Amino acid sequence: MATLDQKSPNVLLQNLCCKITGKSEADVAHQFQYAVRVIGSNYAPTIERDEFLVSEKIKKELLKQRREADAALFSELHRKLQTQGVLKHRWSILYILLSLCEDPRKPSNRVCSYGALLAQALPRDVHSTPFYYARPQSLPLSYPERSATAHNSSMATSGISSMGAFSINGPGPTPPSLPGPQAVGESMRGSRLAWTLPVSSSLSGAAAAPRPPSGPSSSPAPKLPQRQRRDGDGSGESEIGEAALVRDILYVFQGIDGKFIKMCSSENCYKIDSKVPLCKSLRDTSSRLAELGWLHNKIRKYTDSHSLDRAFGLVGQSFCAALHQELKEYYRLLSVLHAQLQVEDDQGVNMSVDNSLTLKRLLVWTYDPKVRLKTLAALVDYCQGRKGGELASAVHAYEKTGDPHMRALIQHILGLVSHPILNFLYRWIYDGELEDTYHEFFVASDPTVKTDRLWHDKYSLRKSMIPSFITMDQARKVLLIGKSINFLHQVCHDRTPPGKIMPASKSTDSPKDAAVLFTDLEGAFQSKIDAAYFETSKYLLDVLNKNYQLLEHLQAMRRYLLLGQGDFIRHLMDLLKFLLETLVGTSSVWIIM
Structure with a gap:
C-alpha cells in the first residue's frame, strides 16, 4: 500500500476502515473488500427527495413546540433561499435540520456510532443525500416496497448491518463470510422497523443494545406491537382494528367500496361482510356511517344522469348545479378528514389517542352533512320526472319545514x-x-x-x-x-x-x-x-x-244599436214594406167575408 498514492480513493477507503474498526491494514481485508462493493453499487435513497415535504415538516415541528414566530421566520428564509439559488441541494440541508430537530434518541457521543453509518446503506448521491444517524419518525419508509426491492436486486441493501458493530475500543471477530443479499435485506428491515417502536421502549433498551443487529445469526428484532391506530388491517388479529374501518369509511363516503365495507346490490346499501370478524358495536357504527356513502351515491347518480341531458332544460340544469354545490361542500369535509388522517400517519406513534380519528368522532362530525344529504336525497326522489316550473314547485314544497x-x-x-x-x-x-x-x-x-x-x-x-x-x-x-x-x-x-x-x-x-x-x-x-x-x-x-280610432268605431256601433241615428230603423221599414202591404190586403178580404 505504500507504493500507492496516499490520496487515492482506495488508500483513503482502507484508512477509513482501519479508523472505524481500530485494526491494522492486514486485518481489515474483508471489511475493505466489502466497502469497495458498497461504494461501487448504486443505492436509492432511503426516503423520497421532496424539499416541500421536508420544509412543511420542519414548520409543523416548530408549531408543535409553540414557536409560531420561528415557523414564520423559517418560511421567509426558505423562500429567499429558493430565489437566490446559492445551494444546489437544499433538500439535503433541510433534511439535516429536520433530523437534528426530531430525533430524541440521538446519542451525545457521535464517535461510537460509526457502525451505524455503514448499517444505513450509502446513498446514491453523497452530495444530495445527507448522512444521518437516525431516520426521523416523521418520514416513514414503505417497508413492503423496500423489501421487494431488496429481494429483486442483489445490491439493494448494504449488508454491513449483518457484520458485528464495532466500537472505538476494538473490533469484534471478523466474519468468516459475507452474508447474501437476502439476509442483508432482512437485517436492514429489522433495523429500520425498530424506529417504529415507542420512544420510551427504545430509550429503555438503549443501554443494552445501542447498535444495529449483528446479522442473521443474531437474535431477531423484537416483535412490534400492533399499531391499531393506522397500520393494522386485522389480518393478524381475531378482529379488524378501528383504524382499518376508519380508512374504509372514508372511501365509502365517496361512494367507493372499501376493503371490508362494500355495496350490496341486492339490498341497495353498504354492508360489512358477515365473515369479517368484528364486534357488534363497531359493525353498527360502521353501518350508520356507511349510510352517508349511499346518500352521496343517490345524489351523484341523479346529477350525472341529468347534467348532460339538454332536454332537461335550464331549470333542471340549475337544480343539478345546486346539488353539485352541496356535494362540493361535502367533498371539502372529506378532504379535511383525509388531511387529519395524513397528520396521524405523519406523526405515527407520537399521535395522541385523544386527537386521533375514530368512528365516534366521525359520527359527530358527519351529523350535519348527513342531515343535509338526507334532505337532498329526498328532494331528488320527489323531483324525479319533473322539469321547468313543475320542478320549481317541487323544490318550493320542501321549503315548508320548521328546521x-x-x-x-x-x-x-x-x-x-x-x-x-x-x-x-x-x-x-x-x-x-x-x-x-x-x-x-x-x-x-x-x-x-x-x-x-x-x-x-x-x-x-x-x-x-x-x-x-x-x-x-x-x-x-x-x-x-x-x-x-x-x-x-x-x-x-x-x-x-x-x-x-x-x-x-x-x-x-x-x-x-x-x-x-x-x-x-x-x-x-x-x-x-x-x-x-x-x-x-x-x-x-x-x-x-x-x-x-277605436273609440269612434265603438261610438258608431253604439248609436247604430241604440237607434242614435235613423239609418237602422229606415232600413228596417224598407225591408218590411212588402210584408206589411201583403198582410193589410189579406186582412181586408177577411173583413168583407
Missing part, C-alpha cells in the same frame, strides 16, 4: 332553480319574447295560429308549469302583458322599442335576487307585475285610439 337550517338550504336551491324562470318572465313581460326551447315556462305559444287569431288562440297558459309560488291571477297578468306586446308588434305593426313602452326593470343578477323576489310574492313581485301590466295596457289602448 331553519334546512329551510335555508332549500331557499338557496330554490333561488338557483327559479333564476331561469325569472329570466323567462322578464323577457316575456318586458320584450314580448318567448325563448322557451324546452317548454319550461308557464306561457305556451302555438306557431300555427295566424295573426287574425293571435289574441284568442296563439298564447295560452301551461298550467302544469306554473310554479306554486306564483298565483293564478299573477300568471294571467303575465300572459296578458306579453300578449299585448306581441299584439302591438304583429297586428298593430307598432315598431316602438319595448324600452319606450315601459322602463324595463333590472333583471335578476344572481339567484339570490330571484330567491328574495319570489319570497315576497305579495310585495316586490306583485308590484313589478302590476306596474308592467298597467304600462303595457295603457300603451296598447293609446295606439288603438290614436292610430285606429
Whole structure:
C-alpha cells in the first residue's frame, strides 16, 4: 500500500476502515473488500427527495413546540433561499435540520456510532443525500416496497448491518463470510422497523443494545406491537382494528367500496361482510356511517344522469348545479378528514389517542352533512320526472319545514332553480319574447295560429308549469302583458322599442335576487307585475285610439244599436214594406167575408 498514492480513493477507503474498526491494514481485508462493493453499487435513497415535504415538516415541528414566530421566520428564509439559488441541494440541508430537530434518541457521543453509518446503506448521491444517524419518525419508509426491492436486486441493501458493530475500543471477530443479499435485506428491515417502536421502549433498551443487529445469526428484532391506530388491517388479529374501518369509511363516503365495507346490490346499501370478524358495536357504527356513502351515491347518480341531458332544460340544469354545490361542500369535509388522517400517519406513534380519528368522532362530525344529504336525497326522489316550473314547485314544497337550517338550504336551491324562470318572465313581460326551447315556462305559444287569431288562440297558459309560488291571477297578468306586446308588434305593426313602452326593470343578477323576489310574492313581485301590466295596457289602448280610432268605431256601433241615428230603423221599414202591404190586403178580404 505504500507504493500507492496516499490520496487515492482506495488508500483513503482502507484508512477509513482501519479508523472505524481500530485494526491494522492486514486485518481489515474483508471489511475493505466489502466497502469497495458498497461504494461501487448504486443505492436509492432511503426516503423520497421532496424539499416541500421536508420544509412543511420542519414548520409543523416548530408549531408543535409553540414557536409560531420561528415557523414564520423559517418560511421567509426558505423562500429567499429558493430565489437566490446559492445551494444546489437544499433538500439535503433541510433534511439535516429536520433530523437534528426530531430525533430524541440521538446519542451525545457521535464517535461510537460509526457502525451505524455503514448499517444505513450509502446513498446514491453523497452530495444530495445527507448522512444521518437516525431516520426521523416523521418520514416513514414503505417497508413492503423496500423489501421487494431488496429481494429483486442483489445490491439493494448494504449488508454491513449483518457484520458485528464495532466500537472505538476494538473490533469484534471478523466474519468468516459475507452474508447474501437476502439476509442483508432482512437485517436492514429489522433495523429500520425498530424506529417504529415507542420512544420510551427504545430509550429503555438503549443501554443494552445501542447498535444495529449483528446479522442473521443474531437474535431477531423484537416483535412490534400492533399499531391499531393506522397500520393494522386485522389480518393478524381475531378482529379488524378501528383504524382499518376508519380508512374504509372514508372511501365509502365517496361512494367507493372499501376493503371490508362494500355495496350490496341486492339490498341497495353498504354492508360489512358477515365473515369479517368484528364486534357488534363497531359493525353498527360502521353501518350508520356507511349510510352517508349511499346518500352521496343517490345524489351523484341523479346529477350525472341529468347534467348532460339538454332536454332537461335550464331549470333542471340549475337544480343539478345546486346539488353539485352541496356535494362540493361535502367533498371539502372529506378532504379535511383525509388531511387529519395524513397528520396521524405523519406523526405515527407520537399521535395522541385523544386527537386521533375514530368512528365516534366521525359520527359527530358527519351529523350535519348527513342531515343535509338526507334532505337532498329526498328532494331528488320527489323531483324525479319533473322539469321547468313543475320542478320549481317541487323544490318550493320542501321549503315548508320548521328546521331553519334546512329551510335555508332549500331557499338557496330554490333561488338557483327559479333564476331561469325569472329570466323567462322578464323577457316575456318586458320584450314580448318567448325563448322557451324546452317548454319550461308557464306561457305556451302555438306557431300555427295566424295573426287574425293571435289574441284568442296563439298564447295560452301551461298550467302544469306554473310554479306554486306564483298565483293564478299573477300568471294571467303575465300572459296578458306579453300578449299585448306581441299584439302591438304583429297586428298593430307598432315598431316602438319595448324600452319606450315601459322602463324595463333590472333583471335578476344572481339567484339570490330571484330567491328574495319570489319570497315576497305579495310585495316586490306583485308590484313589478302590476306596474308592467298597467304600462303595457295603457300603451296598447293609446295606439288603438290614436292610430285606429277605436273609440269612434265603438261610438258608431253604439248609436247604430241604440237607434242614435235613423239609418237602422229606415232600413228596417224598407225591408218590411212588402210584408206589411201583403198582410193589410189579406186582412181586408177577411173583413168583407
